[in-house]
Amino acid sequence: MIAELVIFIILGIVAVSSAFAVILSKNPVYAVLFLVINFFALAMLYLVLSAQFVAFIQILVYAGAIMVLFLFVVMLLNLTGAIESLQDKLPAQRWLAPALGMVLLVEIAVVFLSGFFAQVPEASELPEGFGTSAPVGMLLFSRYVLPFEVTSAVLLIAMVGSIVLAKRRP
Amino acid sequence: MNKELLLTAGIHLLVAIVILGFILFVVMYMIWGLRRIMGFMQVRIGPNRLGWQGLLQTPADALKLLQKEDVIPKGADRWLFTIAPIIVFVPAYMVYVVMPFGDGLIAKDLNIGILYVSAITSIAVIGIVIAGWASNNKWSLLGAFRAAAQLVAYEVPMILALCVPVIFAGSLRMGGIIEAQEGGWFTNWFIFRGYGIPALAFLIYMAAGLAEVNHIPFDIMEAESELVAGFNVEYSGMKFALFFLEEFAAAFTICAIAVTLFFGGWHAPFPFLGENLTGIAKMAVSLFWFLAKTAVFVFVLMWIRATWPRVRVDQLMNFGWKVMIPMGLFILLAAGTVVTLGWVKL
Amino acid sequence: MLPAYPYLILSAVLFTTGTLGVLIRRNPIIMFMSIELMLNAANLAFITFARYQQSMDGHVFVFIVMTVAAAEVAVGLGIIVAIFRLRGNINVDELDEMKG
Numbered sequence: 001m002i003a004e005l006v007i008f009i010i011l012g013i014v015a016v017s018s019a020f021a022v023i024l025s026k027n028p029v030y031a032v033l034f035l036v037i038n039f040f041a042l043a044m045l046y047l048v049l050s051a052q053f054v055a056f057i058q059i060l061v062y063a064g065a066i067m068v069l070f071l072f073v074v075m076l077l078n079l080t081g082a083i084e085s086l087q088d089k090l091p092a093q094r095w096l097a098p099a100l101g102m103v104l105l106v107e108i109a110v111v112f113l114s115g116f117f118a119q120v121p122e123a124s125e126l127p128e129g130f131g132t133s134a135p136v137g138m139l140l141f142s143r144y145v146l147p148f149e150v151t152s153a154v155l156l157i158a159m160v161g162s163i164v165l166a167k168r169r170p
Numbered sequence: 171m172n173k174e175l176l177l178t179a180g181i182h183l184l185v186a187i188v189i190l191g192f193i194l195f196v197v198m199y200m201i202w203g204l205r206r207i208m209g210f211m212q213v214r215i216g217p218n219r220l221g222w223q224g225l226l227q228t229p230a231d232a233l234k235l236l237q238k239e240d241v242i243p244k245g246a247d248r249w250l251f252t253i254a255p256i257i258v259f260v261p262a263y264m265v266y267v268v269m270p271f272g273d274g275l276i277a278k279d280l281n282i283g284i285l286y287v288s289a290i291t292s293i294a295v296i297g298i299v300i301a302g303w304a305s306n307n308k309w310s311l312l313g314a315f316r317a318a319a320q321l322v323a324y325e326v327p328m329i330l331a332l333c334v335p336v337i338f339a340g341s342l343r344m345g346g347i348i349e350a351q352e353g354g355w356f357t358n359w360f361i362f363r364g365y366g367i368p369a370l371a372f373l374i375y376m377a378a379g380l381a382e383v384n385h386i387p388f389d390i391m392e393a394e395s396e397l398v399a400g401f402n403v404e405y406s407g408m409k410f411a412l413f414f415l416e417e418f419a420a421a422f423t424i425c426a427i428a429v430t431l432f433f434g435g436w437h438a439p440f441p442f443l444g445e446n447l448t449g450i451a452k453m454a455v456s457l458f459w460f461l462a463k464t465a466v467f468v469f470v471l472m473w474i475r476a477t478w479p480r481v482r483v484d485q486l487m488n489f490g491w492k493v494m495i496p497m498g499l500f501i502l503l504a505a506g507t508v509v510t511l512g513w514v515k516l
Numbered sequence: 517m518l519p520a521y522p523y524l525i526l527s528a529v530l531f532t533t534g535t536l537g538v539l540i541r542r543n544p545i546i547m548f549m550s551i552e553l554m555l556n557a558a559n560l561a562f563i564t565f566a567r568y569q570q571s572m573d574g575h576v577f578v579f580i581v582m583t584v585a586a587a588e589v590a591v592g593l594g595i596i597v598a599i600f601r602l603r604g605n606i607n608v609d610e611l612d613e614m615k616g
Contacts, residue, residue, distance in 0.1 A: 004518050012526050019530050019553055023537030028545050029250070029303060035549050036296060038530075042556055049523070049567040052282050054575050056289040058559075061582050064292025065322060066552070066589050071299050072318045073593045074545055075311065077600050097539035101532050108528040112561075113521065126570060132281055133342055139576045147576075151583045158587030165594035 007048055015041040028074045036067050051131045185277050189266045197418040198228040204472050211476040238407035243306060246404065250304035255405070255412035257297030261290045262419045269426060270344045272436045272457035283344040284336055287427060288329050291382065294416065295321040298391070301413075302401035313400025316483060317391040320381055323490040324388075328378035330498030334371035334505045335360050335431040338514070344430055351434040354441030359434035364514045367504050372432045374498055379424035381490070383417060386475040390483050425467035429460065436460040523564040530557035544596050548589070555585050 014037065021034040039062045046055035129135060140148050202217070202225065209216025217224035242251055268283040270276045280286050295318065302314020336342055338360055339350035351359050360368040381388035392400030402413045429435060436456035447455055481489070508514050530553060537550025559578045566574025 001518070008518060008522055012522070015526065016529055016533070019533040022549055022553060023533060023541060023546065025546075028543060029247075029300075031546050031549055033250070033296075033300070035552065038553065039556065042560055045523070045526075045560060046563050049563050051563045051566065051575055051578075052280075053285070054559075054563060054578050056282055056285045057579065057582065060285070060289040060292055061586060062552075062556075064289065064295065064325065066586055068295050068299065068318050068322055069589055069593055070545065070549065071296065071303075072315070073597060075299070075303050075314065076597065094540050097536055101536045101539070104535055105528055105532040108531060109525060112524040112528060126567075130570070130572065131575065133285070135572045136575050136579065139572055140579065143573075144576050144580075147580055151580050154584060154587050158590050162590045162594040165591070165598050 004048060008045070011041045011044050011048070014038075015045070029071070032067055032070045032074060035070075036063050039063055039067070049131075050126060053131060053133045053136050189269075189277065190263065193263065193266065193415070193419050193422075196422055197415055198232065199225075200418050200422065200468060201231075201414075202228045203468070204475070207469070207472045208476045211473070232411065235411045236408055240407045240409065241404075243404045245306040247304040247306070250300050251404075252409070254297050254301035254304055255409040255416075257300065258294050259297075259412045259416045259419075261293040261297075262416045262423065264290050265423050268344050269423070270348055270430055270435055270460070272453050272460055274453055275436075275457055276344060279343055279345045282342045284332055284342045284347070284431075287423075288325070288332060291420070291423070292321075292325055294420070298401050301405070305401075305404035307404050309398045310401050310403050313391045313403070317384070317401055320384075320388065320391060320486060320490070323487060324378045324381035324494070327374050327490070327494035327498040328382060330495070330502050331371040331375035331378065332427075332431065333502050334368055337502075337505045337509050338364060338368065344435075347431060348435035348437065352437055354437075356434065356439035359432065359437075361432040364505070364508060367501055367508065368432055370497070371501050371505070372428065374494060374501065375428060375431070376424075378494060379428070380471070380474070381486070383420040383424055385421060385471060387478045387481055388486055389480060390486055421471055422464065422468065425464045425471065426460070428467055429463040433463050520564055520568045524561060527557045527560040527564065530554075530560065533557075544599075548592055548596075552585060552589075555581055 018034045018038040018041065022031045022038065025031045025034060039058060043055040043058045046052075046058060205227075206216040206218075206224065217227035220226040220230055242248060265287055267277045268280050268286055270279075298317045298321070299314045302310040302312075302317065305311075335347055339347040341347055341350070356362065361372055362369075380386070384391050392402065402410060405413060436459050438455070438459050534550045534553035534557060537553065538547050541547050541550065559581055562574040562577050562581075564574075566572060
């Protein structure tokens with residue numbers, strides 16, 4: 001209990017502060033690295049919640065592939081600084097955003113803590129093999145086989161789409 | 171703090187230190203071996219002065235590197251320049267958590283072992299790209315671009331090839347995969363079973379592995395003749411040593427994983443060579459077989475390094491996307507088919 | 517074992533941070549990363565519910581969300597590169613025409 005609380009507090013602080021660093025950093029390269037730290041903290045939280053398979057898939061997909069793509073594009077376009085113009089077309093938005101963000105936060109919190117979701121059961125013993133690869137695979141190929149197939153179509157479309165976008169027109 | 175917790179923490183710390191020492195030792199003598207073997211293959215002598223047969227040459231070189239001035243180039247991003255070698259080295263070290271050195275000699279036999287290995291090793295790319303960018307140098311930036319394109323392209327066939335022994339063994343756990351290949355004789359190793367499908371997977375795995383550790387035919391990200399030294403051209407001293415250490419530790423990892431997945435891990439090739447032992451003797455013999463098999467592959471890597479030319483960038487990308495990935499998908503399908511239809515005895 | 521609420525609150529905070537990022541930043545790459553933050557916050561909620569309901573369905577959802585995120589990044593970054601090639605600048609405030 002105490003150990004889990006300490007781990008949760010540390011990981012929570014890392015996750016929240018790195019998330020803020022992502023949205024506040026001037027240099028996109030730093031933003032990418034802070035996002036990687038954020039994903040790591042989340043992967044550790046998944047481990048605490050006994051979701052080992054998803055935790056390492058998270059590291060493999062996000063840290064290993066998606067963030068490398070981000071870094072690649074940031075470096076390719078050389079976006080370091082200077083592209084964010086100081087003249088905002090909607091200057092009020094920057095001041096309104098935090099206020100509305102607080103409203104959103106309260107709203108989500110109320111939804112989570114009341115009504116339907118308040119019925120979340122207390123923690124108890126998990127069934128054998130919870131969070132390992134085999135049950136995820138069983139679910140993917142039995143109950144969720146249709147979403148799974150749709151996902152493959154999504155990936156195919158994304159592949160074709162990015163090739164079309166990247167192709168230079170003569 | 172209770173005593174039990176402290177004891178567990180102490181044991182884990184001890185294991186971590188032992189593994190770090192092992193990596194340092196192995197890398198030092200891999201470098202020595204590389205220089206001697208390449209010397210032999212190129213009809214030179216190689217380092218043979220310091221110590222017997224030059225055995226102390228690499229420790230001396232390491233000491234020299236540690237004493238060197240730590241240069242941070244003007245215009246480089248100080249922070250990122252400093253943490254990049256650490257981002258590169260730490261994953262290469264973390265992989266050893268699931269390394270099955272011998273029967274009972276695994277630091278932690280995670281039940282997602284192979285997934286852990288591929289997830290952790292994929293982080294090193296970020297470090298390499300950051301190193302190239304933070305150096306503020308054209309060559310290193312080009313090296314970083316090449317690294318990102320190459321490592322992402324070759325990770326896919328590598329994971330597809332890793333899936334084949336996992337399907338055959340029905341487990342992601344390192345220990346489970348090795349147990350599935352037990353039975354005394356070398357014919358039980360995956361490489362000799364399953365109608366040659368694992369053998370094909372092994373070839374794909376080794377080719378992709380060479381690309382992952384930027385070894386010779388695929389080392390375009392640091393191609394000395396084109397890019398000076400690629401992403402690490404601005405690095406010196408301790409930081410350069412970390413890159414060097416990572417490269418060799420990762421090469422050892424690739425060989426060790428190949429042995430685990432395809433060549434029976436710690437099992438002896440013949441039942442009379444140490445299968446029926448118990449206790450410490452069993453541990454020692456299994457450690458010997460694991461290291462011996464891995465050493466063979468490390469030697470093959472050096473052999474490749476001494477004999478093969480470097481591929482061009484476009485050849486590398488073509489080979490990755492148009493040959494390796496379709497082949498990987500094909501063997502995955504084939505392995506799934508033969509296992510589902512029960513054509514292999516598991 | 518902690519109750520579920522701390523994890524859910526953390527997920528809410530991360531989601532809000534992502535939303536703020538989309539609202540206050542004008543660099544499309546950072547806006548994109550904020551969207552990834554929001555997706556991950558949702559994933560954390562999924563995993564939390566999966567843990568406390570003791571059903572692995574949440575893990576499957578996370579799996580699918582990750583796939584969609586990967587597809588989205590590939591296409592989105594492709595669009596950003598295409599816009600940059602066309603206009604030489606990618607301030608989203610200036611991308612307010614419907615024609616290329």
